[in-house]
Amino acid sequence: MMGRAPRALLTVRDLTAGRGCGRILSGLDLDVRRNEIVALVGPPGAGKTTVMEAVAGLIRSERGTVRLGDADLTRLPAERIVARGLAYVPADLCLFDGLTVAENLRLGARRPRPDLEPVLGLFPVLGGRLGRLAGSLPHGERRVCAMARAMMGGPRLLMIDDVSHGLAPKNVDEVMRYLGDIRASGTSVLLAEQEVETALSVADRAYVMAGGAVVASGTAGRMLTDPRIRSEYLGVL
Numbered sequence: 001m002m003g004r005a006p007r008a009l010l011t012v013r014d015l016t017a018g019r020g021c022g023r024i025l026s027g028l029d030l031d032v033r034r035n036e037i038v039a040l041v042g043p044p045g046a047g048k049t050t051v052m053e054a055v056a057g058l059i060r061s062e063r064g065t066v067r068l069g070d071a072d073l074t075r076l077p078a079e080r081i082v083a084r085g086l087a088y089v090p091a092d093l094c095l096f097d098g099l100t101v102a103e104n105l106r107l108g109a110r111r112p113r114p115d116l117e118p119v120l121g122l123f124p125v126l127g128g129r130l131g132r133l134a135g136s137l138p139h140g141e142r143r144v145c146a147m148a149r150a151m152m153g154g155p156r157l158l159m160i161d162d163v164s165h166g167l168a169p170k171n172v173d174e175v176m177r178y179l180g181d182i183r184a185s186g187t188s189v190l191l192a193e194q195e196v197e198t199a200l201s202v203a204d205r206a207y208v209m210a211g212g213a214v215v216a217s218g219t220a221g222r223m224l225t226d227p228r229i230r231s232e233y234l235g236v237l
């Protein structure tokens with residue numbers, strides 16, 4: 001919106017979290033504003049999944065705060081975080097393979113007899129797959145199904161881990177286009193991605209992670225053109 005500062009949606013401050021093996025994130029700050037697509041990029045093991053799981057309430061943080069709009073999500077259980085409007089698509093998708101696509105979508109809704117039409121409007125490819133078992137879909141469509149299931153609850157923010165993982169190049173382009181459509185429908189997006197150029201092609205802003213910390217951040221345009229960031233953090237000579 002011209003002349004008005006973009007409003008904060010997700011505000012993460014001083015996030016410090018680990019797993020059984022010890023502390024992974026220390027004092028991490030991150031923001032997603034309304035109508036933004038934000039990318040978390042970095043090599044395997046940098047901590048991108050850990051950020052998403054801590055924000056989604058799947059692992060407990062030691063310290064720090066997580067807010068979504070006016071709501072304080074800090075250390076709420078995962079199901080209450082989803083109910084506040086924050087949905088998460090994990091890298092392994094967690095579809096119910098023995099249920100149909102339609103049944104998977106209904107499970108993502110927060111009402112007993114949900115209308116599938118708005119989400120099918122966003123992901124038209126699923127319209128012809130509703131009666132198929134989710135386990136029988138090709139990998140690209142499984143990812144679309146998982147994104148669609150997450151959208152059934154009408155989230156304000158959708159977090160998607162390893163968004164292009166295992167996809168053929170044409171399916172990567174398709175999934176990236178869906179991210180733009182999701183944003184246009186009013187849901188902001190936080191994605192984690194190892195393929196930096198892929199992430200920056202769709203994101204407004206990005207955070208580069210290494211060793212559990214944010215080591216650079218800025219607009220995608222700056223990330224793509226700044227020679228220091230390209231050589232030091234993105235591995236592009």
Ligand SMILES: Nc1ncnc2c1ncn2[C@@H]1O[C@H](COP(=O)(O)OP(=O)(O)OP(=O)(O)O)[C@@H](O)[C@H]1O
Pocket residue numbers: 019020021024042043044045046047048049050051162192194
């Ligand atoms: N389930 C787990 N148990 C113990 N340690 C883990 C677990 N998952 C990740 N880790 C460790 O936590 C650190 C951060 O991993 P994380 O998966 O958050 O990174 P990532 O940037 O998402 O990597 P990728 O791009 O491969 O998904 C790594 O050192 C990793 O070995």
